[in-house]
Structures are given as C-alpha cells and as structure tokens.
Amino acid sequence: MADKLNGQKVLLCVAGGIAAYKALELVRRLREAGAEVQVAMTDGAQQFVTPLSFQALSGHPTRTSLWDSAAEASMGHIELARWADRVLIAPATAGVLAKLAHGLADDLVSTLCLATTAPLTLAPAMNQRMWQHPATQANLATLRSRGAQVIGPEEGLLAEGESGPGRLSEPAAIVAALAGSAAAAPTDAALQGLKIVVSAGPTFEDLDPVRYLGNRSSGKMGFAVADSAARRGANVVLVAGPVHLPTPAGVTRVDVRSAAQMRDAVFAALPADVYVGAAAVADYTPRVPATRKIKKSGESLALDLVRTPDILSEVAAQTQALKLVVGFAAETENLVEYARGKLMAKRLDLIVANRVGVADGGFESDRNAMTALWKDGQREFVAGPKTRLADELIDLIVERLQA
Ligand code: PMT
Numbered sequence: 001m002a003d004k005l006n007g008q009k010v011l012l013c014v015a016g017g018i019a020a021y022k023a024l025e026l027v028r029r030l031r032e033a034g035a036e037v038q039v040a041m042t043d044g045a046q047q048f049v050t051p052l053s054f055q056a057l058s059g060h061p062t063r064t065s066l067w068d069s070a071a072e073a074s075m076g077h078i079e080l081a082r083w084a085d086r087v088l089i090a091p092a093t094a095g096v097l098a099k100l101a102h103g104l105a106d107d108l109v110s111t112l113c114l115a116t117t118a119p120l121t122l123a124p125a126m127n128q129r130m131w132q133h134p135a136t137q138a139n140l141a142t143l144r145s146r147g148a149q150v151i152g153p154e155e156g157l158l159a160e161g162e163s164g165p166g167r168l169s170e171p172a173a174i175v176a177a178l179a180g181s182a183a184a185a186p187t188d189a190a191l192q193g194l195k196i197v198v199s200a201g202p203t204f205e206d207l208d209p210v211r212y213l214g215n216r217s218s219g220k221m222g223f224a225v226a227d228s229a230a231r232r233g234a235n236v237v238l239v240a241g242p243v244h245l246p247t248p249a250g251v252t253r254v255d256v257r258s259a260a261q262m263r264d265a266v267f268a269a270l271p272a273d274v275y276v277g278a279a280a281v282a283d284y285t286p287r288v289p290a291t292r293k294i295k296k297s298g299e300s301l302a303l304d305l306v307r308t309p310d311i312l313s314e315v316a317a318q319t320q321a322l323k324l325v326v327g328f329a330a331e332t333e334n335l336v337e338y339a340r341g342k343l344m345a346k347r348l349d350l351i352v353a354n355r356v357g358v359a360d361g362g363f364e365s366d367r368n369a370m371t372a373l374w375k376d377g378q379r380e381f382v383a384g385p386k387t388r389l390a391d392e393l394i395d396l397i398v399e400r401l402q403a
Contacts, residue, residue, distance in 0.1 A: 004179040006034030011084035011118070013109045014054070016044015018159045019091040019125040019168035024049065026090055026171040027057040033175055038080065039063070042096070042109050066108045077108060081115035088178060089113070091125035091168045094136050100148075101139035121149040123174050128164030144231075151177045151388060155366065173384045180392045190398045192233040195272040198226040199279035199311065201241030203259045207303070208290035215280045216363040219243030221328070221354075222278030224390035226251050232394060237269040241279055259285060259308035266311055270318070274397060276326045277312040278352075280363070284308060313346045324349045324401055326393075330356040330363070340373055350374045350400055352393060372396055 010030055014023045023039075030037050039054040040063040051062035063071055063080065075083070089096060089109070096109065100120075105111040113120065122143065130136055131153060144150060152169030169177075200222020204212040219240060226238040227248035236251045239262055247253045254265045259281045266275070284305035294301070316325040327348045329339040332355065339353035353371045356362030361369050361383065369383035372393065379396060381389050 005030065005175070008035045009083055009085045010035045010037050010178075011080065011087045011112065011116070012037055012039045012058075013087065013089040013096075013112065014039060014041045014045040014049070015089060015091055015093040015096040015109065016042050016047060017091045017093045017125050017168075018048060020045045020048040022168050022171055023090050024053055024057055026088075026174060027054060029171045029175045030178075031058070033179060038083070040080070040108050040112055042107060044093070044095075063108060066111055077112055078115055081112045081118075084116055084118040086121060086178065087113060087116050087118050088121045088123065088174070090123035090174060092122040093124075094126045094130040094133070094139075097122065097124065097136060097139045097143065101142040119147065119149065121151060121174075121178055123151045123169055124153045124166075125168035126153070126166050128158060128162060128166040131164075131166045149177070149391075152385065154385070169384065169388075173382050173388070176382045177384070177388050177391070180388075180395045189233075190402060191229065191394070193235065194233075194274065194401075195235045195237070196226075196229045196274040196276065197237045197239065197266060197269045197272045198222050198229070198276045199239045199241075199262060199266060199281070200226065201243040201245075202280050203241045203262055203282045203308075204257050205259065205282045205285035205308070206257075206289045207286050208292065208294045210293050213282055213285070213305075214242075215282065217241070217243075217280035218364045219245050220364075220366060221368060221386050221390070222276070223248060224386045225276055225278055225393060228387070228390040228394045234274075237272070239265040239269065239279070241281075258282075259311070263309045263311045263314070266315065270315070270322075271320055272322055274324045274326065274401070275312075275315045275322055276328075276393075276397075277315070278328045279311075280330060281311060282308055310346070312348070316347045324397060326350045326352065326397065329353045332357045336371055336373065336378070339371070343373055343375075350397070374400060 037058045038060045039058050054062040099110045105114045154167040155165045156167045157163050158166050201219030202215045202217040204214045206212045223245050226236050230236040230250040238251045238253045256262045256265050285308050287304045287306045312327045325348050329342050331338045335353045339351050343351040351373050368386050370381040372379045
C-alpha cells in the first residue's frame with residue numbers, strides 16, 4: 001500500500017506539541033515510501049525540535065516563517081502550497097485545528113493550508129481534555145465535512161502522565177493511512193451511486209421475556225465501515241443489531257434484534273452492489289422462546305437451540321448477483337487458515353479476518369488489526385483505530401470492484 005506514496009509530494013506541517021519529535025520518524029518513513037517531503041514548522045514546533053533536524057532528514061530547507069525573504073525568493077509559500085500533492089499536519093494541535101476550521105491565516109502553516117488545493121490529512125495529538133472539548137470536536141467535524149482525512153489520535157499514556165485519547169498515531173500507521181488515501185480520488189468516484197448494505201453489531205436471541213443469548217460485538221467496526229462508505233459517496237443501508245451507537249451521517253439505519261430479523265432486513269435492503277457482513281450473528285437460537293420467564297428448577301438446564309439462517313451465505317448465493325460480498329471472520333486462533341476456509345465455503349469475494357479474545361482489538365475495542373483475503377490475494381491492515389481500518393477496507397473494496 002505504501003507504494004501509493006511513490007513520487008507523491010508531501011508537505012508535512014509540524015505544529016507545537018511534544019509529539020513533534022515523532023514527526024522526524026514520519027519524514028524518514030514517508031521518504032522510504034517514495035514520497036518527496038518538504039517540512040513547514042510553526043513557532044511552537046520549533047520549541048520542541050529544530051528545523052535543522054527536519055532539513056537533514058527531508059533533504060530540503062525547512063520552512064518556518066511567512067516573512068523569510070530568502071525562502072520566499074526561492075520558493076514562495078504560494079508556490080509551496082501549489083507544489084504539494086498532499087498536506088499532512090502531524091502533530092495537529094488543538095490550536096492548529098481551530099485556526100484551520102475558521103480559515104485563519106496568521107502564520108506559515110495556516111496560510112499554506114488555506115492556499116493549497118491539495119487534500120489535507122490531520123494527525124491530531126494533544127491533552128485528552130483538549131481533544132474531548134466540544135470546541136475541538138466541532139472544529140474537527142467542520143474539517144472532516146470539508147474532506148479532511150483524520151488519523152488518530154490513539155489512546156494511551158500522555159506526556160502529562162494522564163491516560164486517554166490524545167497520543168499521536170504511530171508514524172507507520174500514519175504513512176499506511178496516508179497511502180490508503182493517496183488513491184482516494186478515483187476511489188471516491190467509484191463509490192458514487194453505489195449501494196452498499198452493511199450489517200453490524202450482535203444479534204440477541206430471546207430465551208424468554210427477560211433473558212437472551214448475545215455476544216460482545218459493539219457494532220463499532222460495522223458502523224465505521226458504513227460511515228466511511230457514506231462519506232465517500234456510497235448509498236449505505238446499515239442493518240444494526242442492538243448497539244448504543246449514533247447513526248453515521250447520510251446512512252439509512254434499520255435496527256433489528258435477532259438473527260432472523262437481521263436476515264429479513266438485509267434481504268429487504270437488496271438489491272445492492274456490495275454487502276459487508278460485519279455483524280456477529282448468533283449461530284443458534286432457541287427452537288421456541290418461552291413466553292413466560294423460565295423458572296429455576298433442577299441443577300442444570302438444557303436449552304434446545306436450532307441453527308440461525310446464515311445471512312452471508314444466503315446473500316452470496318443470490319442469483320440476482322451483487323458485485324461484491326464481503327464477510328468478516330472472528331477467530332481466536334489459526335486466523336488466516338479458518339478465514340480462507342470461510343471465504344471458500346461461503347463463496348465470498350472477500351473476507352476480513354480479525355483476532356478476537358485479545359486486548360486492544362476485536363470485540364468492543366476502538367481498535368483492531370485485520371487481514372483481508374480474497375481468492376488469489378491477501379492484505380494486512382496495520383493495527384489501529386477501527387475508523388482508519390474501515391477507510392482502508394473501503395479502499396480495498398473499490399480495488400476489488402475494479403479488478
Ligand atoms: O462490533 P465490534 O465490537 O466493533 O467488533 C467487530 C467484530 C469483531 C464483531 C467484527 O469485526 C467481526 O469479526 N464480525 C464477524 C463476527 C462473526 O460472527 O464472525 P463468524 O466467523 O462467526 O461469522 C463469519 C461471517 O458470517 C460474518 O461475516 C458474519 O456476519 C456472517 N454470519 C455468521 C453467522 C450467521 N448466522 N449469519 C452470518 O451472516
């Protein structure tokens with residue numbers, strides 16, 4: 001995926017936060033991926049790292065001021081803004097996000113961002129309370145609505161000794177996400193007018209009026225996929241099991257409870273071009289749910305369960321063929337082997353394997369690590385936020401549609 005950056009001109013803007021030191025590693029990784037990199041720094045960034053360090057790593061003079069007559073004589077800031085194929089701000093501080101959201105142009109970085117037409121990628125890093133502040137979130141929403149790609153931040157220990165969201169994503173993850181979106185222009189065009197049905201979350205199979213069989217799926221992965229596809233122009237129907245998540249903008253949501261209801265809602269949403277089965281559908285349901293609360297009696301209780309419909313297999317077997325049927329596989333071991341088995345058995349075009357039962361991934365977590373498999377190929381997705389993985393999965397779906 002990183003070869004998507006080969007030959008790309010990346011303008012890296014570094015803002016003033018302790019994570020600025022990680023931007024040095026970012027320059028190295030971007031250049032390894034084949035990108036040409038120029039760096040612009042805010043005054044704050046220069047309190048943490050010297051322009052000379054970036055100059056040594058990028059091979060270009062580092063730009064630090066709007067009013068540097070020598071720099072303006074060689075490549076003025078407007079030319080630099082035009083030069084860039086992509087603009088990446090890492091770390092993007094709360095201050096920089098606020099300036100960009102409001103169109104301020106009072107220093108080199110904010111002016112470059114206003115003067116460029118290149119796609120903008122933001123890798124935020126800041127104190128967790130600054131990140132969670134409604135002002136920062138509103139600024140981000142504004143920037144997202146204008147098409148900015150946002151990578152991270154990650155959760156973890158912050159410089160102040162607190163823990164929470166606010167850490168700059170790892171340079172490798174930023175480069176991977178940037179490489180994914182370097183192919184974004186044709187990708188977005190390819191999604192226009194396409195209908196994508198996504199299933200997400202668990203199903204609950206009622207045993208009696210008060211109890212059910214369920215699982216730990218939060219719906220985060222499926223909702224992120226629906227959100228990513230909708231943001232990029234697809235017409236998305238999201239069939240959601242019982243979860244507590246807001247509906248992504250522009251998505252048509254159908255709430256269901258059981259596997260049988262999910263099947264009906266998915267089929268009601270067809271025909272479609274693509275189906276993504278990210279839901280953790282129960283494999284068994286009570287043969288007959290009790291109409292009254294099951295009373296305690298005896299030392300053990302046997303449940304009579306029957307198989308639920310396999311929604312994914314049924315969709316894949318549709319004669320009124322979809323262009324692409326994508327399954328997920330949640331496995332605790334032999335990830336790739338089992339997933340490839342499901343790819344074949346369910347006659348899927350693509351399957352996304354993720355390891356569950358581990359900390360920092362799978363069910364409930366905001367993060368995941370995935371391996372996508374298709375008939376004659378495989379792609380690893382570097383561990384990271386489900387939102388970024390969803391964007392990368394949509395990239396892959398577009399590639400497979402065009403293959
Ligand atoms: O929701 P999150 O907390 O974000 O967690 C995400 C996730 C781990 C639930 C998700 O990434 C995931 O792996 N979803 C599939 C979980 C699962 O049920 O895997 P499975 O191996 O049991 O099923 C394989 C595929 O068949 C899945 O696409 C599933 O939707 C589908 N299936 C399974 C059973 C069934 N009766 N009908 C189906 O359509």
